[in-house]
Amino acid sequence: MAQLGDRASATVSLEPDILKQIDAADSARRRRFRLQFALVWIVLIGALVGALWLTDRINPEFIGRWAPFILGGAGLTILICVSSIIIATILALIGAFGRLSTNPIAYGVASLYVSFVRGTPLFVQLVFIFFALPQMGIVVPAVESGIIALGFNYGAYMTEIFRAGIQAVPPGQREAARSLGMPERLVMRRIVLPQAIRIVIPAIGNDFVAMIKDSSLVMFIGAQELLWRALAVGRQNFRTFETLLIAALVYWILTIIFSYFQERLERRLARSDR
C-alpha cells in the first residue's frame, strides 16, 4: 500500500504540462538549427559576392543585360535532361530484365549494352553520334544527338541500379505472391517492381543530378543550351567570368529544384512506412 501511495505521489509531482514543454523545447532547437544553417549560407555566399565586388572587375550592368539571354538556354537544358531521363529509364528497365533473364539472348544483349556503353566515355559517344554517324548516312541534329547519347549512357548505368533494386526485394515477397497463384508477370509488375522502384529512387535521383550537369557537354556539338550561350556571350565580350558564373549558378539551382521534388517523391512513396 505504501508503495502504491509513493507511486501515485511521484506521478502527481510531474509538472502537468511537461510534455508540452518538451515539444516546445524540441521545436525551438529545430528552429535554431535552421536559422544558423541559413545564416552560414548567407554569410559565406555574401562574403564571396562581396569579395568579387571589391575586385572591381565585375560588370553588373553587363550581367543585367545578358543574363536573360543565358537563362533562356535553361529551357533547352531541361528539355534535353527530361527527354534523356525518360529514354534512360525505359532502356534501364528493359536492360535490367535482360540482365536478370535466364534467356541467353536477352542476357547477352543487355550485358553487351551495359559493358560497351559504360566502358566508353560519354563524350566520345556524343561526338560519335553527331560527327561519325553521318558518314554512314545517318544525320542526327545536335539536340537529338545529345538526348540519344545521354539517354543511352545513363540507361546503361541505371540498368545496373534497377537490376540491384529488383534483386534487393526480399525473396519472400515473390514466394508469397506466387503462393497466391499470381503468374510471374503479375508478381513482377504488382509486387516486385513497386518495391524495387522505392529502393532505387535515391540512386536514380543521383544519376539525374549528374545528367543535368553532363548535359553541358552537348554544347560542344552546337546545341544552344545554357553553357553554349554563356560561352558565346562571354567570348564575344571578353567577359566569360560573369557568363560562366551565371551558367554554373543555373545548373546549381536546377539540381536544387530537382532534389526538392525527389525528396517529396521519396516521402510520398515512404508513406507505407509510417
Place this chain on the structure above:
Amino acid sequence: MTDRPPSYPLPSMPGHLGEVIVRARGLHKYFGQLHVLDGVDLEVWQREAVMIVGRSGSGKTTLLRCINFLEEPTAGTIEVDGYRVEADPTGHRGRGHAEEIRQIRLRAGMVFQDFNLFPHMNVLQNCIEAPTRVKRMAPDAAVELAERYLAKVGLMDKRDEYPSRLSGGQKQRVAIARALCMEPKVLMFDEPTSALDPMLIGEVLNVMEELAHEGTTMIVVTHEMHFAREAADRIVFMEDGQIIEQGAPEELLNAPRDPRTQQFLSRFLESGGGGGAD
C-alpha cells in the same frame, strides 16, 4: 477415388472425413548432395488438420514447400484437389509446368513464418490483390470477401493500415486472411508462430484453432506441441526426411511407438506434459 493402402502404419485413418485433398507420392528432394526428403508419402483428407512435427532439419518445411512447388521436388507426384502434377526437376516441361504449378498454388494456400505481407499495400489491398487480379473477381465482391475474413481473424479495424503499423501477431493474422481470400482447398502453415514474440503467439494459434474446428483442411508445420495436441486431427512426426510415425494426437503423443518419436517427445514431456515450449 480409391487409395492404395499406405506403406506406413496409420493407426486412425480418418477415411470418414471425405475425399483426399492433398496427396504427395514418393517425394524426394535433394539440395545438392543433401537428401532432405527421402521418399515421403502423405495424404490429407478433407476437413482434416494435420500437424507436422520434428526436429529442425528433419525436412518438414521442405515437404510443405514441395507441395506447392516453392521447391521443385527431385522426384514424386503432388495432387491437390484432384489436380495432379509430376515433379519436373530438370525443367524440361518449361512453361507448361509453370502453369501446372500455378494451378496447384491456386488450390493450396500458404502462410509463411515471416508473414511476407506486401509492404506497399495496406491490409485490405493485401487481401484483394490476388482475388481481383488472379481470379478476376469484381472489386466489390473481393472487398466484401476480404472484410469477412478480416473480421474472422479479428482485424476489421486495421483494414486501412499498412503492414509496418501492425504487430507481428496482427501481421500473421492478416497473412492468414489474405490466404483465405483465395478460398484454397487446403491451407498450409510454415511455422507460423516461430517469428513471433511469446506474447503474440496465442492470438495466431487461436485463429488457427478456430479454423481447424470449423473444418478447414490444413497442414501445419509447428513446434507448438500443446497447440498440436489441441487442434490436430493427426500429427505426423518426421525425421531425416522421412515420415517416421503418424496418428491421432492422443495416440502419438501418449504412446509413441518408434524410439525416435519417443526421444523427440521426451524433450517436451520434460518441460511439462507436452505443453508449450519450443
